Amino acid sequence: AYMLKYDSTHGIFNGEIKQEGNDLVINGKTVKFYTERDPAAIPWKETGADYVVESTGVFTTTDKAKAHLQGGAKKVI
Template structure:
């Protein structure tokens, strides 16, 4: 219910104009199921089963290549780290994104 509320009443973007529902532990947004996981270990999240190929790591905890690669063990194909990283390359749209 908390995720539903936060999506529906975002302080930056305003009230969400689409449809939102909760079914068990899943959030249904505009008719599409959104899965939530509360695992502390990214390797335990079954990304391969959910069909998620690209994962955005936004916890601020797994910011090195070694730590973020735990998502790959769960079946992800690529991990995008959204925070500054000590060892992963950083790409900025309009600056160096063409070097990826």
């Protein structure tokens, strides 16, 4: 939460950022974070996520990125 609040590139975020358990709450909206090594283990369907942005640099082929679909994502970008 601290690094989002005080970003060295974008400056200080004027909204409210706090941590609640494993989630971030930004201006009252909960943002889920996962640290799974296997994207298929992330419960995207439970979170209601329609689109997942794959930005790890690890799952760079279509076949590898499809693992997010197994977790319930509808589309992977």
